[in-house]
Amino acid sequence: MPYQKNKDFHKLLEKVDSCLENDYPFSIYRKPLESKVFGVFQSNDELNITTDFEDKGFVFAPFDLNDNAVLIHADEVLEVFFEKEGTTDDIKTFTNDSGKYNHLKLVEKGINKIGSGALTKVVLSRKIAVKLSRSPKEIFISLLSNYPNAFCYLFFHPKVGIWCGATPETLVRIAGGELETMSLAATLPIKENSSPNWGSKEIEEQKMVSDYIKEKLVHSLEEFNMGKAESIVAGDLWHLKSDIKGKLSATAQIKDIITSLHPTPAVCGIPTSAAKAFIVQNESYKRTYYTGFLGELNLNKEREMNLFVNLRCMEISDQNASIFVGGGITSASNPEREWSETQNKSKTMLNII
Ligand SMILES: C=C(O[C@H]1C=CC=C(C(=O)O)[C@@H]1O)C(=O)O
Secondary structure (H helix, E strand, O other): OOOOOOHHHHHHHHHHHHHHHHOOOEEEEEOOOOOEEEEEEOOOOOOEEEOOOOOOEEEEEOOOOOOOEEEEOOOEEEEEEOOOOOOOOOOOOOOOOOOHHHHHHHHHHHHHHHHOOOOOEEEEEEEEEEEOOOOHHHHHHHHHHHOOOOEEEEEEEOOOEEEEEEEOOEEEEEEOOEEEEEEEEEEEEOOOOOOOOOOHHHHHHHHHHHHHHHHHHHHHEEEEEEOOOEEEEEOOEEEEEEEEEEEEOOOOOHHHHHHHHOOOOOOOEEOHHHHHHHHHHHOOOOOOOOOOEEEEEOOOOOOOEEEEEOOOEEEEEOOEEEEEEEEEEOOOOOHHHHHHHHHHHHHHHHOOO
């Protein structure tokens, strides 16, 4: 039989078509640096939620956990291989300045709030409306082909909508009693043949995130290990990241781990509750699932999970989409530069639609 590239993967996409037609929820996804694509399919259109994160399935949780975390029941799970199709997209998208004035004002307000001593860091974001020229399935293939080191996904629930993304941030991975997470912050655009030149604003911003995560986790872990900050690539951007590893103490509750990490200071701020209140009061839209988290929950075994923060993502509605982008504001932030940073982040999605 002649070799047919991605034969099983295309069968998975046929299943996706039928789910979209019949309003059955699903999530298809690929973990960073892997070639396997998984599909978790539910065989009815019910909206299931999880509150203690002890359930089994694929979780899609909002930024604000007072809203419900959706759970796709794993009535069918498929696992197929994907090899990159065609050449990597080389579309260089042009951004525009719509929304700039409001974002500059929002960032200025955040800097003033930090100046008043009420906050140390706050992550401020905006939403960009775009027209799509590709279907969700085509966008997913493009995500897989262009962002091999991201968690790439396409999610659908008839009562929630269609979301997709390519996120660089792990919220938490737990397996065999071992926990892994990361401290991610700071952004610079990638310039050809050069390594990033991090300034003190970026180095301090990432250290703040590391210290905060350590403080939050140390009580639930028997061992705690924080790696050195290193530069990583996410699309056309550099970030600073430290890997964090530990051993879960026998009494640690999964819900406590998740809620002590989410929302991380990479998407909310420090201290969490004051930053969250500022975000809710001052951003001109509701984040819903942007900066929430998603991934496998007890899918293969109890007390095992692989969760990612919902960044570099968009919500799709017919031929329209909303792209979500934000950035960490500290006392050293400059509004113009923060604007450019969100423009650069928006290209992760703009380049593949
Ligand atoms: C909030 C976002 O990115 C976060 C993750 C990495 C670097 C970030 C930064 O440099 O500000 C953000 O904290 C986003 O992409 O919308």
